[in-house]
Amino acid sequence: MKNEFITSRDVDFAKWYTDVVKAAKLCDYSNVKGCVVFEPAGYAIWEKMQAVLDNMFKETGHQNVYMPMLIPESLMKKEGELIEGFAPEVAWVTYGGSKELDERLCIRPTSETLFSDYFSNVVKSYRDLPLKYNQWCSVMRWEKTTRPFLRSREFLWQEGHTVHSSQKEAEEETRQMLNIYKKFFEEYLAIPVITGKKTEKEKFAGAEYSLTIEALMYNGVALQSGTSHYFGQKFSKAYDINFVNKDNKLEFAYQTSWGVTTRMIGALIMVHSDDFGLVLPPKIAPKQVVIVPIGNVSDVVSKIYSLLKNAGISVYVDNSEKSPGFKFKDAEVNGIPIRIEVGERDLEKNIYTVARRDTHEKINVNCDIDIVSYVNFLMDDIQNNLYNRAKDRRDKMTYKAENVEQMKKIIENNPGFIIADWCGSEECESSLRDINGLKSRCILEDEKPDHNCVVCGKKSKYRVVWGIQY
Amino acid sequence: MKNEFITSRDVDFAKWYTDVVKAAKLCDYSNVKGCVVFEPAGYAIWEKMQAVLDNMFKETGHQNVYMPMLIPESLMKKEGELIEGFAPEVAWVTYGGSKELDERLCIRPTSETLFSDYFSNVVKSYRDLPLKYNQWCSVMRWEKTTRPFLRSREFLWQEGHTVHSSQKEAEEETRQMLNIYKKFFEEYLAIPVITGKKTEKEKFAGAEYSLTIEALMYNGVALQSGTSHYFGQKFSKAYDINFVNKDNKLEFAYQTSWGVTTRMIGALIMVHSDDFGLVLPPKIAPKQVVIVPIGNVSDVVSKIYSLLKNAGISVYVDNSEKSPGFKFKDAEVNGIPIRIEVGERDLEKNIYTVARRDTHEKINVNCDIDIVSYVNFLMDDIQNNLYNRAKDRRDKMTYKAENVEQMKKIIENNPGFIIADWCGSEECESSLRDINGLKSRCILEDEKPDHNCVVCGKKSKYRVVWGIQY
Numbered sequence A, B: 001m002k003n004e005f006i007t008s009r010d011v012d013f014a015k016w017y018t019d020v021v022k023a024a025k026l027c028d029y030s031n032v033k034g035c036v037v038f039e040p041a042g043y044a045i046w047e048k049m050q051a052v053l054d055n056m057f058k059e060t061g062h063q064n065v066y067m068p069m070l071i072p073e074s075l076m077k078k079e080g081e082l083i084e085g086f087a088p089e090v091a092w093v094t095y096g097g098s099k100e101l102d103e104r105l106c107i108r109p110t111s112e113t114l115f116s117d118y119f120s121n122v123v124k125s126y127r128d129l130p131l132k133y134n135q136w137c138s139v140m141r142w143e144k145t146t147r148p149f150l151r152s153r154e155f156l157w158q159e160g161h162t163v164h165s166s167q168k169e170a171e172e173e174t175r176q177m178l179n180i181y182k183k184f185f186e187e188y189l190a191i192p193v194i195t196g197k198k199t200e201k202e203k204f205a206g207a208e209y210s211l212t213i214e215a216l217m218y219n220g221v222a223l224q225s226g227t228s229h230y231f232g233q234k235f236s237k238a239y240d241i242n243f244v245n246k247d248n249k250l251e252f253a254y255q256t257s258w259g260v261t262t263r264m265i266g267a268l269i270m271v272h273s274d275d276f277g278l279v280l281p282p283k284i285a286p287k288q289v290v291i292v293p294i295g296n297v298s299d300v301v302s303k304i305y306s307l308l309k310n311a312g313i314s315v316y317v318d319n320s321e322k323s324p325g326f327k328f329k330d331a332e333v334n335g336i337p338i339r340i341e342v343g344e345r346d347l348e349k350n351i352y353t354v355a356r357r358d359t360h361e362k363i364n365v366n367c368d369i370d371i372v373s374y375v376n377f378l379m380d381d382i383q384n385n386l387y388n389r390a391k392d393r394r395d396k397m398t399y400k401a402e403n404v405e406q407m408k409k410i411i412e413n414n415p416g417f418i419i420a421d422w423c424g425s426e427e428c429e430s431s432l433r434d435i436n437g438l439k440s441r442c443i444l445e446d447e448k449p450d451h452n453c454v455v456c457g458k459k460s461k462y463r464v465v466w467g468i469q470y
Helices: A013-023 A042-060 A079-090 A110-120 A167-188 A234-239 A262-270 A298-310 A325-333 A346-347 A373-395 A404-413 A426-434 B013-023 B041-058 B080-089 B112-122 B168-190 B234-239 B261-270 B298-310 B324-333 B342-349 B371-395 B404-413 B425-435
Strands: A027-028 A034-038 A070-072 A090-094 A099-107 A131-140 A154-164 A195-199 A209-216 A220-231 A243-246 A250-252 A253-262 A289-294 A315-317 A338-341 A353-355 A362-366 A398-402 A419-424 A439-443 A462-467 B028-029 B036-038 B070-072 B091-096 B101-107 B131-140 B154-164 B193-196 B211-215 B222-232 B242-244 B250-252 B255-259 B289-294 B313-319 B338-343 B351-356 B362-366 B398-400 B415-421 B439-444 B460-468
Touching: A027 B080, A027 B112, A027 B362, A034 A079, A034 A099, A034 A209, A042 A131, A042 A154, A042 A167, A042 A262, A079 A099, A079 A110, A079 B091, A079 B313, A090 B101, A099 B091, A110 A154, A110 A234, A110 A253, A110 B028, A154 A167, A167 A209, A167 A220, A167 A253, A167 A404, A167 B028, A167 B404, A209 A262, A209 A462, A220 A234, A220 A262, A253 A262, A289 A298, A298 A315, A298 A338, A298 A373, A325 A338, A338 A346, A338 A373, A338 B404, A419 B425, A426 A439, A426 B211, B013 B261, B036 B041, B041 B131, B041 B154, B041 B168, B041 B261, B080 B404, B112 B154, B112 B234, B154 B168, B168 B211, B168 B222, B168 B255, B168 B298, B193 B371, B193 B439, B211 B261, B211 B371, B211 B439, B211 B460, B222 B234, B222 B261, B234 B255, B234 B398, B255 B261, B255 B362, B289 B298, B289 B324, B298 B313, B298 B338, B313 B351, B338 B371, B342 B351, B371 B398, B404 B415
Parallel strands: A289 A315, A289 A338, A398 A419, B289 B313, B289 B338, B398 B415
Antiparallel strands: A027 A034, A070 A099, A090 A099, A090 B091, A131 A154, A154 A253, A195 A209, A209 A220, A220 A253, A243 A250, A338 A353, A353 A362, A419 A462, A439 A462, B028 B036, B070 B101, B091 B101, B131 B154, B154 B255, B193 B211, B211 B222, B222 B255, B242 B250, B338 B351, B351 B362, B415 B460, B439 B460
């Protein structure tokens, strides 16, 4: 049933979003402006994301480390573009106890500076390379307007930082991590993404270039969902990270960095969830199955529970004092992919009911069914259905435009991704901001432009995906 | 062989400690005063600790959450004792970007205030209780003198925070978490601990009482290794956390908090390690077995590697270009519990060699041995041996004293734990500081005093363990 605490998604998307966050108890506002409390249900999704990604990182030879959370101002300033990009939005520590500090320290907005400083101490020879490090931590950016998971002053993320002895190897790393993010989004979060290169204007401060995965939300707004940056020798020159190469000559090292954040929880909500509450793909759902007992059915419930649990499925029994109707509603709002209703009267007919969260379909199954196989089959089916549904919608909301008028019309009707060719000038790119803040999402690297620039009509250099962004 | 980069433990313990930290690449000093870089080998130990503890916490019904890292000064001040205890040692954020903040914010030194503030928003009825939360994060305390893992401005920890509807349940929780810490230390870290209650003087600011586990290092210095606090209604009254109880009356809630930190890595070093480098108990070692190939032995090495890996043992092959001697030394300094040396000439005799890190014993084994069973047996044996060795030493260094003269003599000769009865007056307790900073470690709750107070000679109330602390 429609949840009375959740505004309809098609009526007020922004309100619907915060209603779902609140109703599913994912996070709560705190007394600290712009910072949220990650509640158990929200943090459990993050832990599941961490487990999968951490494994992918380790399988590709990365190791976890932890850098200090504070950065001295002088260290931060060594790389000019980075400090320019971040200075307006960092939090500054000026007192330690009652003593004013000689030099103020900022809370990390990102850790290129600290990693580079560390690398400059430990990298001596090509034999020390590559160093492929990652850290899970929180970062702080003094944002003015904030929204749960999408934009907050403090958020959780992972940041990978690697050093290589050749440009080729570093560029391969940059590409590899982008592909890992794409795989994670499509196979685990069931969210299709477009990959490409950021324009000069939109790339990360201090990067040679930035690769990105871009996802489209239910309301047609684009979400930058993960980025992988190639730094070349920019940081190694600023922080003096050099090594003796195979020719016994000093060479500056080649670096990358890459990250994804708790914003991914926001993407899960805005791509899959509905007016009933949260919808989670089974592969990322902390709780995959709930069993709701109706009447005196504890023997059968115990049996189903044990079978599923022993098969490695995350299952729980809702033994609260609520009525079955309320338990169904809880399971829906919390995004449990599969609900098994075991009722006394149904058992007399040797059946019980399995309900899918994605389609709301209810299926009567015979008590003699192999429930483990069936649940595994259903979970695969739900996972695929969520992906296909999101992809169909994304494809339907991906438009082509040849001029600014067409772009305006698309955005006015129903925003989405707009594919349009571009001459490469920052002037043309910036002018599109006038259309509801339209921005380039990424350059499609595998496609050649075959139209003139969508703005100036001159010869195009790139085929670009444009969109309104979060 | 003795490592030439490591000072002998018996010559200069403090230097030995930092030499081991550096040689095993556990952490590195950073450009941020008082903060260290957790390098892969050090962070991997922390990840292993986290995995085991997190599982123990979840099995006892705790859920992970994440609170903001910043605390507004006004919120911090609500509980008087807490701010008094922490004010001299917090870092203050006073600027966001270029704008001075209306109210300064401190980086969390601990999160009772934020949890309590959150609890006051969400706790309404006894039906909402208990709430049993934990968070993994870093905290900041503006220490003046710092030592890697033992005392640094920023360190990593977990902090559990729970709310209960009765004093009894909260006290049971406090005790349960102490027992989990004890179990973790003894069964996983192979470190015997004494458990007891902190004196009023030494308890956590704001607690009704604090329970502690205390370990003894190789040099006889005591390390407070984990604490579990019962708050009663102190915080719930200050932060207005009340609930409607079963009699339909408003009641202030009962709270606990408990934590362990990356200091545990320091304990592992100072209890088990030696002049050859790090020694790790197999249950907490990120890498349990290293295989060193000598000559053309790749078939046998692959076979042993696969067998061990498939059995869930953490194993790697040292395929670096170093000589076998250097590889042995690396394995020793890095604390790999078991080293398997596979040599061409040995294989002709159908044997290879297994070396234990704890005893340096080398054992020739027949190639036809069931290597998985043998390694599992050896790991158990090493784990037990490390525990027994530490316990024997601890027991030998635990003394009894009846007066101050005896205490002085013990501390002068060879510090350790001193058991002595005490009248309970803070004056007597404080006066012992004059003996090299001797402090109470904990009150032994299960033992009754049978001597007069070790200081004033009046009637005793408690049997107390005293020691010099880190």
